[in-house]
Structure formats: C-alpha cells, structure tokens
Amino acid sequence: MGIKVDFRKRYYNKKSDKKKGKEASFTLDVQFELGDELVVLFGRSGSGKTTTLQCISGLLEPNGGKIVVNDNVYFDCHKRTNLPVQQRSLGYVFQNYALFPHMDVKKNIAYGLKGWNEVNKEKRVIEMLQLLHIEGLEHNYPSQLSGGQKQRVALARALAPKPDILLLDEPFSALDMVVRMKLREKIKEIQRELRIPVLFITHNHVEAFTIADKVVIFHEGRVQQIGTPEDVFYQPSNRHVAELVGLSNIFEDAIALNVDEAPETLVLECGNLKVITNKPDRIVAEKVSWGIRPENLRILPLTDDAKSRENTFKACVKSVVNKGASKVLALEIAEHKNLLLAEMANQFFEDVDLRTGDECLARIEMSKIVIF
Amino acid sequence: MVSVFLKTDELKMLEQVWFPLVITLKIAITSTLLVALIGVIISYLLARRDFRGKWIADVLVTLPLVLPPTVTGYVLVVLLGRNGSLGEILYDITGWTILFTWEAAVIAAFIVSLPLMVKTTTAAIEAVDRDFEYAAFTLGRKELETALFITLPLAKKGILAGTVLSFARAVGEFGATLMVAGNIPGRTNTMSISIYSAFQAGNNELANLLVIILITMSFASMAITAKLVNSWKI
Numbered sequence: 001m002g003i004k005v006d007f008r009k010r011y012y013n014k015k016s017d018k019k020k021g022k023e024a025s026f027t028l029d030v031q032f033e034l035g036d037e038l039v040v041l042f043g044r045s046g047s048g049k050t051t052t053l054q055c056i057s058g059l060l061e062p063n064g065g066k067i068v069v070n071d072n073v074y075f076d077c078h079k080r081t082n083l084p085v086q087q088r089s090l091g092y093v094f095q096n097y098a099l100f101p102h103m104d105v106k107k108n109i110a111y112g113l114k115g116w117n118e119v120n121k122e123k124r125v126i127e128m129l130q131l132l133h134i135e136g137l138e139h140n141y142p143s144q145l146s147g148g149q150k151q152r153v154a155l156a157r158a159l160a161p162k163p164d165i166l167l168l169d170e171p172f173s174a175l176d177m178v179v180r181m182k183l184r185e186k187i188k189e190i191q192r193e194l195r196i197p198v199l200f201i202t203h204n205h206v207e208a209f210t211i212a213d214k215v216v217i218f219h220e221g222r223v224q225q226i227g228t229p230e231d232v233f234y235q236p237s238n239r240h241v242a243e244l245v246g247l248s249n250i251f252e253d254a255i256a257l258n259v260d261e262a263p264e265t266l267v268l269e270c271g272n273l274k275v276i277t278n279k280p281d282r283i284v285a286e287k288v289s290w291g292i293r294p295e296n297l298r299i300l301p302l303t304d305d306a307k308s309r310e311n312t313f314k315a316c317v318k319s320v321v322n323k324g325a326s327k328v329l330a331l332e333i334a335e336h337k338n339l340l341l342a343e344m345a346n347q348f349f350e351d352v353d354l355r356t357g358d359e360c361l362a363r364i365e366m367s368k369i370v371i372f
Numbered sequence: 373m374v375s376v377f378l379k380t381d382e383l384k385m386l387e388q389v390w391f392p393l394v395i396t397l398k399i400a401i402t403s404t405l406l407v408a409l410i411g412v413i414i415s416y417l418l419a420r421r422d423f424r425g426k427w428i429a430d431v432l433v434t435l436p437l438v439l440p441p442t443v444t445g446y447v448l449v450v451l452l453g454r455n456g457s458l459g460e461i462l463y464d465i466t467g468w469t470i471l472f473t474w475e476a477a478v479i480a481a482f483i484v485s486l487p488l489m490v491k492t493t494t495a496a497i498e499a500v501d502r503d504f505e506y507a508a509f510t511l512g513r514k515e516l517e518t519a520l521f522i523t524l525p526l527a528k529k530g531i532l533a534g535t536v537l538s539f540a541r542a543v544g545e546f547g548a549t550l551m552v553a554g555n556i557p558g559r560t561n562t563m564s565i566s567i568y569s570a571f572q573a574g575n576n577e578l579a580n581l582l583v584i585i586l587i588t589m590s591f592a593s594m595a596i597t598a599k600l601v602n603s604w605k606i
Contacts, residue, residue: 057506057510058509059506059509059510085506085509085510086509086512086513086514087512088510090510091510092506092507092510094503094506094507096501096503098501098503098504098506098507100504100507100508100522100526101526102525102526111508111511111513112510112511112512112513114511114512114513141605143605157507157511158510158511161511161512
C-alpha cells in the first residue's frame with residue numbers, strides 16, 4: 001500500500017523545440033515511495049510540486065516513468081498504461097477550491113457520487129457534512145460561504161467518493177491563521193482515520209513542520225530530500241534544502257577540523273571565520289557547509305563579559321526589521337565582514353535596544369549549528 | 373372574415389406586412405437554433421481542444437463576418453445551384469433544388485451569423501476556469517458530461533449573448549439572402565428585402581411600418597436578453 005512515484009515530465013519553450021530535439025526548458029524528475037501517511041510536498045513556487053500532483057492525478061501525462069498507488073498502476077510508460085483521471089479514484093482539492101458556483105453545497109458534495117442510489121447518496125452527503133462540521137450549509141451556494149467553509153466543502157466533495165488517495169494543492173494558502181490551524185488538525189485526523197496516502201503541497205514551512213509525517217523537498221524539478229520533518233529541518237542534505245527550511249545564515253566550503261583537546265567538538269573554518277560546534281554522530285567530510293537559523297543567534301550587549309566565550313563575535317547592526325512579535329536584525333561581523341540575520345523576540349530586543357549602526361555581540365549557539 | 377371589415381388597400385397592406393414578418397421569423401428562428409447548436413460545438417472544440425488545422429477552422433468560421441454579404445451569397449449560389457457541387461448531389465438525390473426557397477435563406481442566415489455565435493461563445497468558454505473541469509474529472513465525470521453540466525452552464529451568459537446576436541443578425545440579413553433566395557413575394561420576401569423593395573417602389577408608408585416593426589422586434593429581443601442575463605447570478 002502507499003504510493004510509488006518515478007516519472008519525468010519535460011517542458012519546452014516552443015512546441016517545435018521538442019521535435020528538433022532541443023533540450024527541455026524545465027524537466028521535472030520525481031522519485032519517491034511512501035506509505036499511507038501524510039506527505040508534505042515542500043518547495044518554492046515553480047519547483048514542480050503542482051505538476052507532480054497533476055501527473056499523479058492524470059490531469060497531465062508524464063513523458064516517462066511509472067506511478068503506482070495502492071498497487072494500482074496509474075501510469076506506466078513501458079506498458080503504455082495511462083489510466084484516465086476518472087478511473088484513478090482520487091480526491092483532489094484545488095488551491096482555489098474549484099467549487100461549482102452553480103450548484104449548492106449538497107450538489108457539490110454529491111457530484112462525485114455517480115452511480116450511487118439516492119438513499120446512499122443522501123446518507124453519504126450527510127456523513128461528509130458531519131465529518132467536516134458544515135451541517136446546515138447544504139443549501140448554500142459557494143458564493144455565500146466563507147473561505148474556511150469553502151475549503152471544508154472542497155474537502156467533503158473530494159472525500160465523498162471514498163478515494164484511494166487525497167491530493168491537496170496549497171489548500172490553506174488563502175485562509176487566516178486560526179482557520180488554518182483548525183483545518184490542519186482536521187486533515188491529520190482524517191488521514192489517521194482513513195489510512196490513505198495524503199499528499200499536501202505547501203510552501204509554508206511552519207505548516208510543513210506541524211502537519212507532515214514525511215516531507216518531500218523539491219527544488220528546480222528535483223526531489224532534494226525525503227524524510228520526517230525533524231530530518232529535513234535539522235539535517236538538511238544540501239544548501240537548497242537548508243535555505244528552504246529557514247536556515248538563512250549559510251556558510252559553504254568550510255573546513256572541518258578535529259580538536260585534539262576536545263574530541264567531541266569540531267572547528268569549522270570558513271575564510272577567517274572560525275566556529276566551534278558539537279561533533280555530529282555521522283562522519284563529516286573535510287569540506288562541509290554549515291548554517292544557523294536566525295532565531296539561534298543570541299544578541300548580547302557589548303558590555304557583556306561573555307566576550308571571551310566561544311562563537312561570540314563583535315557585530316555591527318546594519319538594519320532592524322519589525323516582524324510583529326519579533327525583530328530581524330542584519331548584522332555584520334566586525335572582523336569578517338560576513339552578514340548574518342538574527343531574529344529575536346520583542347521582549348529580549350527591548351533589553352538590548354539596538355538601532356542601525358549600533359554595535360553588539362552575536363553568539364552563534366554551538367548546539368544549534370547545522371552541518372550538511 | 374377580417375376582410376369583410378377592411379378595405380382592399382388595408383388588406384393588401386396587412387399581407388405585405390404579415391407575410392414578411394412570418395417568413396423572417398421562420399428563417400431567423402430556424403437559423404438561430406442551428407447556429408446555437410452547431411456554434412456551441414464548434415466553440416467548445418476551439419476553446420478546449422488542440423487539433424491540427426485549428427487556426428484554419430477558426431479563420432473559416434470567422435470569414436463571413438468580414439466578407440461582403442454579396443461574396444458569401446455568390447459562393448453559396450455557386451455551391452448550392454443545380455450545377456454547383458453540393459446542389460448537384462442534392463438534385464440527383466431528391467430532384468429538388470434549394471435555391472430560391474426559404475431554406476436557402478436559412479443557410480445564408482446561418483453562415484453570416486455563425487461567426488457572431490462562435491466568437492462570443494468561444495470567449496465565454498475560454499473564460500471558464502479549467503479547475504472546474506479538472507475537479508469534475510477527478511470526481512469521475514467524463515468530458516462530455518463535464519462540458520454539458522459544468523462548462524456550458526458556467527458559460528451560459530456568453531452563449532445567450534451569442535444566440536441573441538445571431539438572431540438579430542439573421543433577422544437583418546439582406547445581401548446573401550437576396551442572392552440565394554431572391555425576392556419572391558409570398559415565398560422569400562423577408563422584412564429587410566421588403567423594406568428595400570417598398571423603398572424602391574416609393575411605398576414609404578409600407579417601408580415605415582416595416583422599419584418600425586423591425587426596430588421594435590430587435591429592441592425587444594435585446595432588452596429581454598439583458599434583463600434575463602442580469603437576473604442570473606452566475
């Protein structure tokens with residue numbers, strides 16, 4: 001059971017380019033094999049997430065490869081199998097909901113129940129209304145619903161025919177925080193109950209982290225890493241993944257040196273910037289990249305006597321950006337001219353009260369350094 | 373019985389008005405029904421399908437919109453005449469020739485009004501978000517079902533607008549009709565042709581009456597459509 005995907009889809013600038021054998025302008029090359037779990041497809045816009053979903057659903061035909069869901073072959077290039085969308089037994093929730101505007105909620109939900117008798121149809125619609133807590137809305141038209149209600153109806157409609165797989169294309173991007181959180185929980189609950197693969201596209205990393213059993217990271221048409229949220233967030237496999245999961249401060253080509261006096265630590269030398277970190281469990285190459293999240297940089301007043309502690313550098317504030325509950329500071333490390341981003345909660349910021357041009361100390365938390 | 377109470381002149385006038393009105397409506401309604409049916413199919417294919425020679429199909433359908441009606445009429449005469457390629461086959465099979473019948477006028481009206489239907493409807497179908505159709509597909513519905521119950525209902529304003537324009541164009545058709553159907557009193561003298569012949573004959577009274585009826589009819593059909601479209605929310 002689960003989903004096994006290995007396919008390619010090529011795009012050309014012009015139709016004639018394909019005939020002339022020119023190189024494709026964008027190639028999507030996707031491989032992953034996952035169980036009946038909640039999978040988040042995570043990546044920037046244009047990295048191939050939606051195309052992947054469309055290929056799985058059959059709305060697009062890949063140029064080669066194989067797609068199998070629950071032992072049911074949806075697409076196989078070699079055997080020339082390409083199951084029509086209608087026969088794939090899938091639920092698809094579109095980014096803009098795509099609720100039929102000329103049908104009320106009840107008709108929308110029942111639309112996929114072709115061939116069911118009226119009694120069962122009615123029963124199933126009521127079940128769906130209850131599952132998504134939208135009882136009482138059945139005679140409303142989509143234009144009379146709020147964003148959150150529309151999303152619930154879209155989910156109900158997709159789930160009504162009992163699909164083998166549920167595909168969600170950025171379903172919550174137009175919703176406010178509170179509604180988002182509620183619906184995230186709902187999706188998790190539904191997945192646990194139905195035990196079907198759920199593929200969920202997002203480019204919000206908080207969403208990816210909170211909802212996913214597994215995360216598949218996309219970058220420029222390629223899968224970069226597959227793993228649990230902890231894996232990809234704390235052990236990104238490369239720079240693209242690191243950037244995507246919010247490691248804004250990245251240093252490439254650092255030389256990793258062992259320290260004889262302290263065998264459990266490692267010195268990372270990048271130009272003339274040296275930081276000490278805990279030695280990871282795995283074997284580290286001689287040349288590595290490392291990064292640190294903005295929230296893991298500690299800002300201390302210049303007068304602090306911690307100046308001599310490890311990984312602490314004198315820095316100059318280049319800019320302060322207010323993010324509401326926190327402030328993001330761009331810091332230039334005095335000796336190295338490296339620019340670092342630091343994020344700190346407002347209450348801590350008030351203590352140091354820094355302005356552009358001020359000097360401070362920046363400490364890179366040793367235990368929070370991520371090596372990849 | 374009416375004739376008992378009317379003078380001969382008035383009776384003649386009634387005939388001169390009544391007949392063109394009936395024949396015009398008969399031609400325009402028949403042609404519009406055909407245009408609506410075939411136009412919607414052509415528009416759907418143009419908007420949603422990719423096929424070889426699509427642009428040629430598009431140009432061919434649109435051509436009568438820019439050609440002088442006399443050219444359209446001439447081509448139809450050549451094609452449908454007893455010696456024309458289509459006309460000959462028809463004559464061989466049925467022994468009937470279509471030229472100078474009201475059916476010929478229907479064909480002329482059909483050809484000149486089809487572009488209006490197709491242009492308007494194609495644009496309306498193209499404006500329907502494809503996600504609605506994709507959603508229907510993922511819910512197990514085939515393309516024909518989706519087209520009939522999702523795409524076309526969502527494009528209904530455009531389809532109605534195209535139909536009304538086509539009807540108005542068919543009512544007003546003059547040049548091509550005159551060439552293929554002639555001006556045979558009691559058979560093919562439509563309103564627009566009658567107005568022309570009344571004007572030529574100096575019968576201004578008749579021309580005025582026909583003009584007023586034609587304007588009223590066109591105005592009413594447009595007004596009813598506008599009201600109807602406004603009452604539709606989607």
